[in-house]
Every structure is written in C-alpha cells, then in structure tokens.
Amino acid sequence: MPGIQHSTLLITIEGAMMLDITLPAIPGGAAQVLRWLADPGAALGAGAPLLIVRSEVAEVALPAPEAGGLAEILAPVGATVEEGRPLARLRPAGRQDRPAPARITPLAHRIAQAHGIDPAALAGSGADGRVVAADVRHSVGPKHAPNAIAASAELSAAHASPLPVATAMVEFDAGPALARCAAQGAEFGRLGLRANLTACVAAATAGLLPRHRSLNARWTEGGTLLRRRVHLAVAARDGERLTWALVRDAGDLTMRGVARALRAVSDPALGEATFGLVILADGDLWQSAPPPLAGTVAALGLGAPRRRAVACGDAVAVRPIATLSLSYDARALDHAHAAAFLRDLREDLERM
Structure with missing residues (x-):
C-alpha cells in the first residue's frame, strides 16, 4: 500500500x-x-x-x-x-500569521538538504501537493549540479537512513511460566515438542498483540499501518548466528501450536513477519535489545532467567527473574505504548 x-x-x-x-x-x-x-x-x-x-x-x-x-x-x-x-x-506550534510551510516527504526533505534546494520553491506532484523525492531530483539542474558530497548524502538519505529506535525494559518473575512448562513437558514431549520458556513467551506475546495493535504494524511516510494478523518471527542464538522460525497467524495458536511452528527454523520468509522475538541467552541489558525487523515497528528480547533474592510481601524469596527488552520505531510508537505493552505482558506471564 x-x-x-x-x-x-x-x-x-x-x-x-x-x-x-x-x-x-x-x-x-x-x-x-x-x-x-x-x-x-x-x-x-x-x-x-x-x-x-x-x-x-x-x-x-x-x-x-x-x-x-x-x-x-x-x-x-x-x-x-x-x-x-x-x-x-x-x-x-509557533505558527502565527505566516504561510504554511511546504508539505514534503521525509526522503524528499533529506535529498533537498543534500543539494541545498528550498522545498518551498518546488511544485509538489504528490497527494495534496506534497513535494516527493522525484520533484526534488527533477529540480537538480546546472544550478544544483550534484557533487560528490551531495551524491553521497542523497544515497545515504535514500538507502541508509537509520531508524529512530528507542528501548524499554522490564523484569518479570519467570517462575509461573517455568512451572507451566514443567507441567506440560511430558505431554509436549510425546508430540516431539519442547515446552520451554521460548514457546511460553512467544504464545503470550502473540496473544497480547491484538490488544496492542500499534506494535503489530508497519510504518509508512503517511502514518502507521495496523495489521490484523500476527506473524511472529522468533530467533535463538546458535553459536555466532541467529536461527529463525516464523510462526504465521500466531495469535490464533495455543502454546502447543506455537511450539510446533518453532520446529521449522530453515530460512523462513522473514519479510512476512509483523513482530520479532529474540531469545537473549546471555544478554539481558537494554543494549542487547534486537532492532525491529524490516517492515515491523517493534521487537522483543527475552533474557535468560537468573535466580535472585526478591521481596515478596514482608518476606524475601529466591525467584527466577528474567528481562523483557522492547526496541521500537519511535516514529510509530512512544514510551507510553511500549511501557503499557511490557506491563501487560509481564502480568500475563506472572499469572500463568
């Protein structure tokens, strides 16, 4: 679209x-x-x-x-x-009785800056007269002959502009989820499946995304395109590389169905993914959070549980504490959206 x-x-x-x-x-x-x-x-x-x-x-x-x-x-x-x-x-903000600024797409604005062109002097061919990249390139003539610096800047603007990615993180008590995995281990084993924390968190994430659809989305220059179907890409580290599995329509699956889909890890079509989950066996800090996959706006990192002493009411108990690190495209989401999703996911996992 x-x-x-x-x-x-x-x-x-x-x-x-x-x-x-x-x-x-x-x-x-x-x-x-x-x-x-x-x-x-x-x-x-x-x-x-x-x-x-x-x-x-x-x-x-x-x-x-x-x-x-x-x-x-x-x-x-x-x-x-x-x-x-x-x-x-x-x-x-800050506008009084002055003309409206030129309406221009982000890419066209970056290219205009690279060539020193004033977008207000251009006639836009996009919707509602918006200046698009083709309008800026068409205006480049003898007066704005591209030099090496401008050409490099335009290439960077078109193909290498980094996403404005932000990160949020919470800790959760993985005890209830691990207990559920242990209770279903024998049944899953008879089917050749693994009842582990990966499958548990993947199923909980997929079940939650329909309530937080702004995370199951794609960014466009005109805004965020929400998706109804949840195609969850799940990765685990295998030596120095990540192995991926794509769980299509994960929001419609039980934990058993997710575990079955996770067995297929050979070159999945990640272009179909709407959300990513990466298992961080050794990393649980915000620096380890995976960036969103192409065509998505958010990705979740799951840190390995570590046994820690925590306050439980008036007592102290040793519990398996894991981390959830959410990286997100700051153009499509804000911190409030990210924090609400992590809070709900933590509550769902701790209620198992």
Missing part, C-alpha cells in the same frame, strides 16, 4: 491560525473513527499517533501532520467520515 498522506487546510479562527486535519485517501474510501489517541488540549509532536480509523478494507493509525496542540475533535468515535472531510483542528 502506498504511503497515506494527510490532508490539511490552514484556516484562521478568532485570530489564531489552525489546521483542519481531514481524512486522507485510504483504501476503501470513507472510514469510521475507532479511537482517538489524544485528547483536546494535548501537545503533539509531528508524526505522533493521533487517531485510528477503519474503512471497509483497512484499519489505519493517522499521525499528527505537524507539531502543535489538538484544539478540537470534529469527528467523534463512531462517526463515519468521507475522504477530505474534517477530523480535527490542530493549533500548530
């Missing part, structure tokens, strides 16, 4: 400059507002998740088009909105 582009309209209300945020063109046309991710008065960063809408064929998280304050919600939850109709009003 191509990037979904926001449509906005600059207006003036009682002397204040506002942006009318309208429904962009998404597959299926008209869409219903499912959930607002910010309340009126909230301060938003450019690209911050703003609301979730659903058409007949897609469910999409729409971002704030630029930094500012959410002034007014015009389409409440449950409302059906046609393409181009207003969803909300944004009070842009």
